[in-house]
Amino acid sequence: MKRKSYEIDMCNGSLLPKILLFSIPLMMSSILQLLFNAADMVVVGRFAGNSALAAVGANASLINLLTNLFIGFSVGANVLVARFYGAKKEKEISETVHSAIVLSFFCGLGLMVFGMIVAPRILELMGTPHDVLDQAVLYIRIYFAGMPVILLYNFGSAILRAVGDTQRPLYYLSAAGMINIILNLIFVIGFHLGVAGVALATVISQIVSAFLILRCMSKMEGGCQVEWKKLRMKKEKVVQIVRIGFPAGLQGTVFSLSNVLIQSSVNSFGSVAMAGNTAASNIEGFIYMAMNSYHQTALSFTSQNFGAGNFKRIGKVLAECLAMVAGVGLLMGWAAYLCGNQLLGIYSSDPGVIEVGLMRLSVICTTYCLCGIMDVLVGALRGLGYAVMPMIVSLVGACGFRILWIFTVFQWRRSLLSLYISYPVSWALTGGVHMICFLWVRKKQAVSLGMK
Numbered sequence: 001m002k003r004k005s006y007e008i009d010m011c012n013g014s015l016l017p018k019i020l021l022f023s024i025p026l027m028m029s030s031i032l033q034l035l036f037n038a039a040d041m042v043v044v045g046r047f048a049g050n051s052a053l054a055a056v057g058a059n060a061s062l063i064n065l066l067t068n069l070f071i072g073f074s075v076g077a078n079v080l081v082a083r084f085y086g087a088k089k090e091k092e093i094s095e096t097v098h099s100a101i102v103l104s105f106f107c108g109l110g111l112m113v114f115g116m117i118v119a120p121r122i123l124e125l126m127g128t129p130h131d132v133l134d135q136a137v138l139y140i141r142i143y144f145a146g147m148p149v150i151l152l153y154n155f156g157s158a159i160l161r162a163v164g165d166t167q168r169p170l171y172y173l174s175a176a177g178m179i180n181i182i183l184n185l186i187f188v189i190g191f192h193l194g195v196a197g198v199a200l201a202t203v204i205s206q207i208v209s210a211f212l213i214l215r216c217m218s219k220m221e222g223g224c225q226v227e228w229k230k231l232r233m234k235k236e237k238v239v240q241i242v243r244i245g246f247p248a249g250l251q252g253t254v255f256s257l258s259n260v261l262i263q264s265s266v267n268s269f270g271s272v273a274m275a276g277n278t279a280a281s282n283i284e285g286f287i288y289m290a291m292n293s294y295h296q297t298a299l300s301f302t303s304q305n306f307g308a309g310n311f312k313r314i315g316k317v318l319a320e321c322l323a324m325v326a327g328v329g330l331l332m333g334w335a336a337y338l339c340g341n342q343l344l345g346i347y348s349s350d351p352g353v354i355e356v357g358l359m360r361l362s363v364i365c366t367t368y369c370l371c372g373i374m375d376v377l378v379g380a381l382r383g384l385g386y387a388v389m390p391m392i393v394s395l396v397g398a399c400g401f402r403i404l405w406i407f408t409v410f411q412w413r414r415s416l417l418s419l420y421i422s423y424p425v426s427w428a429l430t431g432g433v434h435m436i437c438f439l440w441v442r443k444k445q446a447v448s449l450g451m452k
Contacts, residue, residue: 008164010304011086011313015320019301023293023324025166029173030289034282036177036205040198041282043184045275045347048194053348054271055135055195057278062122062260063143064252066115070107070151072249074100074158076241078296079303079382081162081224086307092237093223097159098230099237101214104155108148115144126264129271139195146203149210156213161300163224172212180205247391248382254395258402265406265419269356273416276356279347283340283357284364287332291372294325295379302383311445318380318438325376329369337365360420367424374398374431377438384445389437397430 008018045053077100084092120137128136157169180201187197217226266277298321305313336343344357378390405422 010164010301011308011310015301015313015316019297019317019320019324022164022166022300023297025170026161026296027290027293027328029166029170030293031286032170032173032177034285034289036180037282037285039181040184040202041279041347043188044195044198045279047189050275050348050350050353051131051271052135052195053278054129054274055132055139056198057274057281059123059136059140059143060263060278060281062119062126062263063115063140064259066119066144067111067147067150068252068255069246069249070104070111071154072247072252073103073107073241073245074151074155075248075299075382076243076245076387077155078158078162078299079244079385080237080240081159082300082303082383083307084223085163086304086310090223094225094230095234096237096241097217097224097226099233100155100159100241101152101217101226102231102233103238103241104151105148108151111151112144112147115147116141119144126260127267129267129274132271132274135195139199142196142199142203146206149203149207152210153206153213156210156217159217159224160213161296162303164300168216169213172209172216175212176205176209179208244382244385244387247387251378251391251394251399254399258399258406261403261406262419262422265410266416269416272350272352273356275348275350276344276353277360277416279344279353280357280360280364282347283336283343283361284368287329287336287365287368288371290332291325291329291368292375294321294328294372295375297321298376298379299383302380306384314380314384315442318376321376321380322373325372326369329372333365333368337361340365356416359416363417363420364423367427370424370427370431374427374434377431377434380438381434381441384441386437386441389441390434393433393437394430397433398426401426401429 008022010018010022041053041056044056077096080096081093081100084096119140123133123136123140160166160169183201183204184198187193187201191197193200214226217224218228220226263277266273298317301317301321302314305311305317340358340361341354344354344361347357348354374394378394381390402422405425406419409422410419
């Protein structure tokens with residue numbers, strides 16, 4: 001199989017240069033996307049007020065809750081395409097790609113209907129304050145109208161990552177992001193549409209990014225080329241995608257459920273606390289997405305090498321990804337905390353908002369490398385085909401622990417600080433168990449293959 005200039009040979013040669021070549025564009029894409037999201041926050045906070053900023057922030061955990069299950073299916077598509085690519089099985093790649101594209105569109109339609117009807121009621125159950133609720137409902141309904149194209153982009157970029165292409169999604173995201181910023185300024189400042197303007201700008205920019213990535217895939221050569229006449233779901237491939245992706249999606253959904261409970265707890269402290277929490281969370285997102293690029297790297301590199309039968313190379317992939325994610329997490333996390341006052345001041349000039357945001361940064365950012373380490377281990381396990389194991393560990397060790405914390409420690413010492421401390425404790429516990437699981441899986445594989 002002839003490799004194209006944008007594809008990376010993950011199965012041969014020195015690992016570190018290829019890991020950097022893969023992860024840096026991915027990291028830049030993630031950070032760029034968050035810069036555009038931050039622009040949304042800054043525009044709405046500065047020109048529509050704290051209640052509008054709180055309304056947008058109140059939706060973040062709920063949107064993740066409703067979308068993570070289906071976005072998890074893109075992980076299944078990534079693992080399968082990378083595995084077949086490593087094994088040089090063109091027909092299998094093509095069937096997986098076309099099945100994934102169709103699956104993403106229908107999942108998006110279902111999410112659109114469900115989100116627009118059910119999400120407003122969930123916002124009420126979360127205890128969203130009345131001065132924020134109407135704007136939050138308006139935002140989420142417009143956002144979910146764009147769900148089919150949002151999932152199309154996520155599945156398409158996951159497929160490109162599987163063959164080592166992280167550069168072109170960066171270009172497409174840059175174009176869509178610039179459109180998003182321009183439309184934000186027009187809708188919010190020019191037409192005074194508030195949260196509706198931010199949501200409309202987001203949906204339109206997502207339409208652009210989905211169009212660009214589908215256009216790219218229709219012009220590709222080989223198994224990843226999208227041909228409209230072949231767009232149908234192969235039962236075998238859909239089952240495999242769901243088998244790998246469902247545990248990943250369920251894990252993300254339950255993680256989001258614990259975050260919804262935490263958001264509900266934050267809501268009880270009022271709109272100022274909500275705004276400060278929103279601003280800090282947005283800053284943390286830059287660090288998380290930078291670290292998440294190494295989760296994606298571990299997933300794709302492990303999957304390709306597993307498909308190619310390069311089992312000894314898998315341990316080296318994990319070691320280098322862990323070293324990189326720890327360094328990025330420590331550097332960016334502490335930088336964000338030390339510059340917290342200045343960064344939070346971009347979102348709001350309210351001293352109360354800045355105080356709450358700085359409290360969150362002091363706990364989350366200084367320990368965020370633990371989250372990155374945990375996620376890289378999950379990526380490696382999924383790349384080896386173990387989807388259920390990391391899901392169970394994460395659900396019990398992180399999500400279950402946080403929910404237990406909310407109903408025990410938080411009730412005993414009811415403060416934002418005690419709420420935030422649940423994050424680093426859960427990361428450390430879960431990451432340790434994931435490491436034990438990876439070592440057990442590698443030992444099991446070594447025995448089955450007669451390796452020493």
